[in-house]
Amino acid sequence: MKDTKLMTVAEYIKAIPTTQRKAFKEFHELITGAAPLAESCMSYGMPAIKQKGIVVYYACWEKHMAIYPMPSALKEFAGQTTAFVTSKSTIQFPHGKPLPKKLIKDIVNFRVKENLLKDEAKKKKNK
Numbered sequence: 179m180k181d182t183k184l185m186t187v188a189e190y191i192k193a194i195p196t197t198q199r200k201a202f203k204e205f206h207e208l209i210t211g212a213a214p215l216a217e218s219c220m221s222y223g224m225p226a227i228k229q230k231g232i233v234v235y236y237a238c239w240e241k242h243m244a245i246y247p248m249p250s251a252l253k254e255f256a257g258q259t260t261a262f263v264t265s266k267s268t269i270q271f272p273h274g275k276p277l278p279k280k281l282i283k284d285i286v287n288f289r290v291k292e293n294l295l296k297d298e299a300k301k302k303k304n305k
Contacts, residue, residue, distance in 0.1 A: 187218045187225045194238050198273055202238045205271070208279055209236055209245070212286035230297040233289045242270040243277075247285045250292060255285055 185193065187206070194202050209227060210218060216227035224237040224246070235246035246268050252259070258281050263270040269285075271277055 185220055185223075187220060190220065190225055198238055198243075201273060201277075202243055205236065205238075205243050205277060205282075208277065208282050209234060209286055212283040213290050216290065227286075229290055230293040233293060234286060239270075242272050244268045244270045245282065245285065247289055248292075251285050251288050254288055255281065258284075 191199065191203060191206060206225065210216065213227055213229055213233055216229035216233050219226050219228055221228075221232065221235060224235045226235040227233045232248075234248070234251075237244050237246075242263070249266055252264060252266065252269070256264075258278075259269050262278075
């Protein structure tokens with residue numbers, strides 16, 4: 179892909195090979211649809227959504243798509259991610275396989291709630 183630091187989310191999607199673009203658009207819509215009040219942005223060269231901070235990053239790679247939901251979410255959903263390659267910061271979804279839609283929505287919702295709670299705690303502390 180071109181230099182992703184200068185891209186918008188739409189440009190990022192357009193730069194994805196056509197063989198993977200339809201699936202990535204579905205992935206993108208699933209993530210953004212799960213957090214309708216979140217704002218799409220580019221960060222660290224990847225699409226992301228933010229609502230009171232980054233909710234998740236996500237990206238398309240040669241052999242998989244990935245979501246980067248923060249370690250807390252990976253820990254929370256560890257029992258549901260055993261069928262996927264994971265690390266302390268990502269879950270990989272292989273191209274050509276169905277996306278675990280409920281899991282992705284649940285992760286995004288978990289992260290939105292986490293950000294909102296963190297923001298609320300910060301406001302109370304600053305009063």
